[in-house]
Every structure is written in C-alpha cells, then in structure tokens.
Amino acid sequence: MILITNNPKFQSVPEPRCDMEYIAGSYRDVLILVRDRIHQGHKLLSHPLSGSVKPNETPYKSILISKKTGSLDVDSLQIIEDSISTCDKFMQNPINYGHNNQDALLADFSEVDYGLIVAAIASASR
Amino acid sequence: MKLELGNIFIHDIQFGDHSRVENGVIYINEEELRAHLLEDENIKSVSFDIAKPGESVRIMPVKDVIEPRVKAEGRGGIFPGVISKVDTVGSGRTNVLKGAAVVTTGTIVGFQEGIIDMSGPGADYTPFSKLYNLVVICEPVEGLKQHAHEKAVRFAGLKAATYLGRLAKDLEADEVESFETLSLIESFRQYPDLPRVAYVQMLQTQGLLHDTYVYGVDMKQSITTMLYPTETMDGAIISGNCVSACDKNTTYHHLNNPVVRDLYARHGKELNFVGMIITNENVYLADKERSSDWSAKLAEFLGVDGVIISQEGFGNPDTDLIMNCKKIEAKGIKTVIITDEYAGRDGASQSLADADISADAVVTGGNANMVVNLPPMEKVIGHVKLADTIAGGFDGSLQPDGSIVVELQAITGATNELGFNRLSAR
Amino acid sequence: MAKFRVVHYINQFFAQVGGEEKADHRPESREGFVGPGMAFNAAFGDKAEIVGTVVCGDSYFNENLETATKEVLDLISSFKPDLVIAGPAFNAGRYGMACGTVAAAVEKELGIPAITGMYKENPGVDSFKRDIFIIETKNSAAGMRDAVKVMAPFALKLAAGEEIGASVEEGYIPNGIRVNFFEEKRGSERAVDMLLSKLAGKPFTTEFPMPDFDRVEPKPAVADISKATIALVTSGGIVPKGNPDRIESSSASKYGKYDIEGVFDLTESTYETAHGGYDPVYANLDADRVLPVDILREYEKNGKIGKLHRYFYSTTGNGTAVASAKAYAAAIGKELVSDGVDAVILTST
Numbered sequence: 001m002i003l004i005t006n007n008p009k010f011q012s013v014p015e016p017r018c019d020m021e022y023i024a025g026s027y028r029d030v031l032i033l034v035r036d037r038i039h040q041g042h043k044l045l046s047h048p049l050s051g052s053v054k055p056n057e058t059p060y061k062s063i064l065i066s067k068k069t070g071s072l073d074v075d076s077l078q079i080i081e082d083s084i085s086t087c088d089k090f091m092q093n094p095i096n097y098g099h100n101n102q103d104a105l106l107a108d109f110s111e112v113d114y115g116l117i118v119a120a121i122a123s124a125s126r
Numbered sequence: 127m128k129l130e131l132g133n134i135f136i137h138d139i140q141f142g143d144h145s146r147v148e149n150g151v152i153y154i155n156e157e158e159l160r161a162h163l164l165e166d167e168n169i170k171s172v173s174f175d176i177a178k179p180g181e182s183v184r185i186m187p188v189k190d191v192i193e194p195r196v197k198a199e200g201r202g203g204i205f206p207g208v209i210s211k212v213d214t215v216g217s218g219r220t221n222v223l224k225g226a227a228v229v230t231t232g233t234i235v236g237f238q239e240g241i242i243d244m245s246g247p248g249a250d251y252t253p254f255s256k257l258y259n260l261v262v263i264c265e266p267v268e269g270l271k272q273h274a275h276e277k278a279v280r281f282a283g284l285k286a287a288t289y290l291g292r293l294a295k296d297l298e299a300d301e302v303e304s305f306e307t308l309s310l311i312e313s314f315r316q317y318p319d320l321p322r323v324a325y326v327q328m329l330q331t332q333g334l335l336h337d338t339y340v341y342g343v344d345m346k347q348s349i350t351t352m353l354y355p356t357e358t359m360d361g362a363i364i365s366g367n368c369v370s371a372c373d374k375n376t377t378y379h380h381l382n383n384p385v386v387r388d389l390y391a392r393h394g395k396e397l398n399f400v401g402m403i404i405t406n407e408n409v410y411l412a413d414k415e416r417s418s419d420w421s422a423k424l425a426e427f428l429g430v431d432g433v434i435i436s437q438e439g440f441g442n443p444d445t446d447l448i449m450n451c452k453k454i455e456a457k458g459i460k461t462v463i464i465t466d467e468y469a470g471r472d473g474a475s476q477s478l479a480d481a482d483i484s485a486d487a488v489v490t491g492g493n494a495n496m497v498v499n500l501p502p503m504e505k506v507i508g509h510v511k512l513a514d515t516i517a518g519g520f521d522g523s524l525q526p527d528g529s530i531v532v533e534l535q536a537i538t539g540a541t542n543e544l545g546f547n548r549l550s551a552r
Numbered sequence: 553m554a555k556f557r558v559v560h561y562i563n564q565f566f567a568q569v570g571g572e573e574k575a576d577h578r579p580e581s582r583e584g585f586v587g588p589g590m591a592f593n594a595a596f597g598d599k600a601e602i603v604g605t606v607v608c609g610d611s612y613f614n615e616n617l618e619t620a621t622k623e624v625l626d627l628i629s630s631f632k633p634d635l636v637i638a639g640p641a642f643n644a645g646r647y648g649m650a651c652g653t654v655a656a657a658v659e660k661e662l663g664i665p666a667i668t669g670m671y672k673e674n675p676g677v678d679s680f681k682r683d684i685f686i687i688e689t690k691n692s693a694a695g696m697r698d699a700v701k702v703m704a705p706f707a708l709k710l711a712a713g714e715e716i717g718a719s720v721e722e723g724y725i726p727n728g729i730r731v732n733f734f735e736e737k738r739g740s741e742r743a744v745d746m747l748l749s750k751l752a753g754k755p756f757t758t759e760f761p762m763p764d765f766d767r768v769e770p771k772p773a774v775a776d777i778s779k780a781t782i783a784l785v786t787s788g789g790i791v792p793k794g795n796p797d798r799i800e801s802s803s804a805s806k807y808g809k810y811d812i813e814g815v816f817d818l819t820e821s822t823y824e825t826a827h828g829g830y831d832p833v834y835a836n837l838d839a840d841r842v843l844p845v846d847i848l849r850e851y852e853k854n855g856k857i858g859k860l861h862r863y864f865y866s867t868t869g870n871g872t873a874v875a876s877a878k879a880y881a882a883a884i885g886k887e888l889v890s891d892g893v894d895a896v897i898l899t900s901t
Contacts, residue, residue: 044411045410045411045412046409046410046411047409047411047414047441047442047445048442049440049441049442049444049479050332050333050409050441050442051332051333051336051369051409051441051442052330052332052336052369052370052373052374052439052440052441053369053370054370054440054441054468054535064410079411079445079480082479082480083441083479085476086441086468086476086479089468089470089475089476090468092470092471092475093470093471093495105235108235108272109235111235111272111334112235112272112334112335114334115272115273115333115334115335116332116333116334116336116409117333117409118333119332119333119334119346119408119409119410120333120408120409120410123346123408123409123410123412123413124410124412250734321748321751321752323747323751384738384739384740384741385740385743385744387740388738388740388741388743388744389744391744392744392748396748397744397747397748397751431751432747432750432751433747434740434743434744434747436740436743460747460750460751461747462743462746462747462750464739464740464743465760467730467760469730472729473729473730473731474728474729474730476763477730477760478760481762481763482762483762485762486758486762487746487747487750487756487758488758488759488760488762489739489740489742489743489746489759490739490759490760491739492732493730493731493732496732534732542739544739544740545738545739545740545741545742545743546738546739546740547738547739548734548735548736548737548738548739549732549733549734549735549739550718550732550733550734550735550739550742550759551718551730551731551732551733551759551760552718552719552720552721552726552730552731552733552759
C-alpha cells in the first residue's frame, strides 16, 4: 500500500510497512492527490476524514491507498469527493492558530494524524 | 441480568478533614485523594477545585466527566478491567452519587478543548452545568508524550470517581431503580407480542485521543459484539476520546446512556428491549465493512424488528453510520439513527459527510457549527488562554473582557449523539 | 409605537375580479385590504395594518414575468410599506410562482421583509424557499383561517427584526438552513418514539431529511454504435437564430424541437443560445460548441455512427423546476422512442 501524506513526522520517522508519497502541500492538496490516484485506478484503504479534528483546524492529513491499480473504484471516488466537499465546507471558516506556541501546536496536530494513520496501517498489516 | 441502581442525591461538595457522604453532601479530604492520584509517576502535580450549578464559573479545557459509582452488592466492581478486576458486571446493586461528577482537565494537546459554563447561556448547552463537579487538574511530568499524558489523565479521573464512589458503598439510597434483561429465549417468551428492539452503539475508535475501552480492551481491536445494557451502568465502557467536545461521549455519558434508559422505560410496555450491540469506527475502510457486516448479522441473529443506532464523532464515522443503517435495513430491520450536524455557521451546508436514502428516520443533536457568545465568568478553572486554540473557536475567540465566541463544537456534550440533550435542529 | 404598514399581494380570484377567465388582469392597486386581507388585518391587531392591496392576474404575471414584477413592485412601493404579504397561494401553481416572485423581489429590490404561504407541493416552494420564508398551509383556501393564524404573527416578528427560530417552531417550510432549538424531549426519547411509529407503520417525521439523490441506473452500452441513430438533446439553450419559440433564458416553461435535415454545421447567422446562465459569446459564435452537430455529421459520413436524428430538442436548464424538466424529458423521450432513436447525447452547461 501507499501512504499519501503531508505530515512532516513521516520524513523523520519512516514507515516501513508502506510506500510513501510525500506532498509538501495543504490538507486539501493531499485530498486532491488521492482523488487523482483513485482516478488512476488505486483503491482507497483508509477514510480521508480520519479523526475528529476538523479540516479547518489541522494542516496535516495522511491517507492510505492501494499499491495495485485496477478499474475505477466508484466507492473510493464517492468517499474522496464527499471528503473534499466536507473540507471545502469547513474551510469557509479557517481557524488561525497563529499565536504563542505555534510550533508545539503543529507538533500536536502532527502527532494526532500520525497516531490515527499508524492505527490504520496496523489494521491493514494484519 | 438484573441490576439495581441506588441513587444517593447529592446537593453539595466540600473539602473536609474526613472523606464521607453525609446528608447529601460529599466531603473530600484533598490530601488523601491527591496522594492517591500521585501514585502515578507520570503525574507531577494535582490540584482540585469545586464547581457548583449556578456559579459564575467556567471549566476548560475539559477532558472527561465521570460519575462516582460503587458496587454495593454482587459481582465485580466499577470500571472492570480498568480500575476493578476483570469480572462480568451489570448485576447486583450499584450505588450512585447522583448529581455529582468528577471533571478532568489538562492540556494534553495544544488544541485541547471542552468548555463547561456553570451559569449563563453556555450552561444551557451542557448537561454538566447541573452537577456538583469536583474538578481535577493534573500536570504531567516534563516531556511526557501525548498518549501517556492522555492515559494518565484518564486514569486520574477514573480513580477519583472510584474514590468518591466508594464513599457510597454502605449508604442507604434515596431512590432505587431496577433494570433487567433476560436471556434471548426468556425475553421472547416474556413478551412475545411486543416489537423486539436492540440498541446498536457506535464507539469512537480511531487511535490517539480517539479511543474507547470496553472492559479495558481497546475497542479498535475488537469485532462488533454484544452487551447486556446494564453492563454499561457499571462502567464496562469508558472514554479515551478527546475530540470533539460537543459530540464525544464522556464516561458519564456511557454510565448514563440515555438510549439504554429510554428503551428500558418502555420495555415490557411498548417494546421488548432485547440487548445491545456495540461496534466501532475504525479508520481502515475494510474494518468498517467488517464491523458493519457484523452489526447487521448480529441484529438479524437476535431476531429484532428494529434498532436504534447512535454515532460518536464526525466525518469518517458518518460512513460507518450509513453502512450500519443500510446493511441493517437491508435485513428488513427498521432503523432510527441519532447523529449531530456540521451544517456550517449559517446552517446552509450539507450536514453529514455521507448519506443514503435508507436513512429515513434521523434524530439530530443539533448543528455543532452554530456560533455562541459565552459571557465572561468570574472564575475560570483550567486554562483560559486556550480559548483561541479551542476547536470551534476562531482567531480572536477570546475577547479582552474574558468572553468567548465559539462554535457549539467547543462545549462539552453540546450535540451529544446518544440523544442525551433536548437540542435539535430543523 | 407606530403600526407597521403592510401591503398585501393577491391574484384576480381573491380580489374578486373573476376566475380563470380574468387571469390576464393587469396589475392594479387598491386602498386598504381586499378579500382575505380582512382576516390578516384583524390578526395584526394594533401592531400593523394593511394600507394597500396590489392585485394581478396569474396568467398576466407568469407570461410577463419581468415587466409584471416591475409593475407590481412599483405599485407596492407607492404605499411605502414596512412589510409585504403575498397570497397565501395554497396549491395553486401559477399563483405560487407569482407570490414567490413578488416576495423575493420585494426582499431583494426593495429591501422590505416579505413572506408568503403555500402548500408544500406547490411548485413555487422549490423555486423560492431559499429566497423567502414560505409558511406551510393546507392545500386549498379552506385552510385560510389556519394560514392567517400562523402567517400574521410570523410576519410581525420578521417586520420587528426579531430572531427567527427553526422551521418546525415557526411554521415555515424547511428551506435547507438548519437552525438549532430545544425540543420538549431529549433525543433518545425522540428516537424511541420515532422507532415505535416506524415499526407500527405509522407516519413519522425525520429530523434530518437526507439530501435528494435521484440516482439513475445507467443502461447497458449501445451494442453497435456504427449502426445506431443518435439524437442530440440539450439544456444549453441552443435555438435557431431569433429564438422563434421564445424559449426563456431561465425557468424555461417549454422546450423546442428543431429540424436539422440538411444542416451540417451550426453557424453564427443560423443558430444562437437562449440560455441566460452562462456567457453566450462563444455559443453564439458557434453553437456546435454546445450542440455538436458538426462532429456528429462527420461521424455519420465516416460510418462511426449510423445516423444523426433529424430533430434536436432544446431548453434552458437554469432555474427550471425539476418537475418541469422531468415533464419535458418524459415527452421528449416518448417521441425519441417512437422515432426509433437508439441513443441520446445530452449536453448541458
């Protein structure tokens, strides 16, 4: 499987159980890249809206897709499109965590995203 | 399985020399409780405070809320597999300090959230403004990682609630309630003509800060399974879930599950409440398919006519909710689902991240994006500066006068998806 | 406190001008209340009064939308109202469209609060529920008393600038804007009630209607496209130059059927677009961009398709009621089937 992510933690803590495609972009950029891959025949393995931290709160997103490709998986497409709509809906009100402790906050968001996708990778690796 | 709940009504909490409950007042020896909680090496310091209904007090950021209970008679103890030894719970007699709660706070992550206002407009949106709260503020040792910090605070809350609960062990209850669920065959024989109903409870299980434990087991690792509803009343299910404040189930919610209570209320009269199916909300999509397949299979196996399905959380759980609903309806079993909404601040956006035509009976806990103005409170327990980083808050949420402009998202329990509150939307 | 000045908009029937035969009645104004306005006036008590009534025939209004709206708006503003009430229209479709148009225009152009009332199936509901509050009424004028009972106090609230609650609290038709409010019972109890009703086969109302899906199962692919007759249908508004059938630029009330026998290319001098929802420049320069007649003629010549059907069908998609679109599709589909068409290319914008 392939991990699509913009979470910098994966650059310092490599994940041996999957290939990685790292994108230095926004949460939405990650969703769009996953959508592109789905159109190219990959299947979605984890839900893009993992975690209850909202799209307008956290900058980080990690998603698992299959390594093998096949014909277009309509369920995967439906889920990623719904997720992009949801992201856009929340981004109408972006939250600016711009104050003291910005680095610590970003580290927290990175840690939570990491924790959730690692749990998914564990499920996938059973 | 039959459980009696002995409710002891509490109308005050005070610190005192000797921990006890007398005439509806809980007296707490601070030092003793502190020493007990500091047994955890990961906790550097603990302080306590008391918040009472009607006071001009704001508690934030709230982690969990737990009700003090104790097993007075019968098998097992409260929070089996976590605080008490592993043993099957849900029978005998459990005493409850009704009207009281332990509230844990602590900045596990910078964006940690959860506000409880004990008075003012914010109080209307959280059930915890009506309780006498012992607030437990824990500071972790330096450099403690997030997951260890969360675990430490989680246990501190459960231990504090257990400590208080034990004070009620030999007390005479002000009121006794009784709940019984028979075996499948006996229950069918008892009320053969009433519609058979089960409760499917979805539990948050995504990973760090998003977990739920059943008899101490991480529900993420479990297949959909079944419980006697009374097991929840003894703390079989506890919360390791931190996000979002408005729709995560606190341990208090699990102990007082309103769907369980309201189904029992009509049991033997208009319906036959057969039992509970608990399922999870994993991030891995194949897990979702597996879990929802099982929910539908168990519902069919139980021979029920209808189910109520409650959700926990936002976004990816919407997919589990719809899967559970579709698959159960496809078995010819009627469903009602309970969810909340994220319809945007103007209420005009699509409320759910997933949808299906078979979800034709929905109860909503309200739009979590609604913006509220919380006036300044005289006293803040916890960390007020966090208002700006509280989920649902936005740049400049914290006003110079101490008032907060936030979305309902930030208020603990505001849009609860067990149907705990009267809030709704149309 | 000064009374709110209210203007009431009604059609020829309620103004006692006449029935269907007088539906072409041109807009006129009268002092005070007329017909059902009396009930509204009484319900307002000392808080408001109907200072004037504007009347217009439903046919005249619907067939002259732009000019009639302007005429009605002028008549309304001459009374200098604080509030406008249209109808209620109950289940009358054209009256509903007129009331909705008037109320929405009053809000938008005059900045004055306006409401109306309709039965939930009135086509005016889908068209206007997002623009103005539409109070839910029964399906005939027998429901006038009940309609006034809800509409009058709601209108006063709106005029006074008070906060408007959830649809179920206030009585307006849900307009897609979710509003929080507190119910009598907690959610879990409401869930049990709902389940018991559902199990008993009794009616129940969901608190959150799922979005409308209307998914269409795709048919199997055409077996041999080189032998198939393909027809072109468009909601992009392509019409012969001059728009002979006067297809509207939005909220189309009709579709056109046009003969392209011997036509191999759509040109600037022979075809244009009637659609008002997109920049028409490129479609007017070469209508093939929306209705690809030229390409299909090429395919016909090269044997890629069997034949391009002799007629194309066209309407404009924007603002056109779903019900209307369904009706046109059913009629067009019937003709296409009897003409032996195998497949359709449907273009939109």
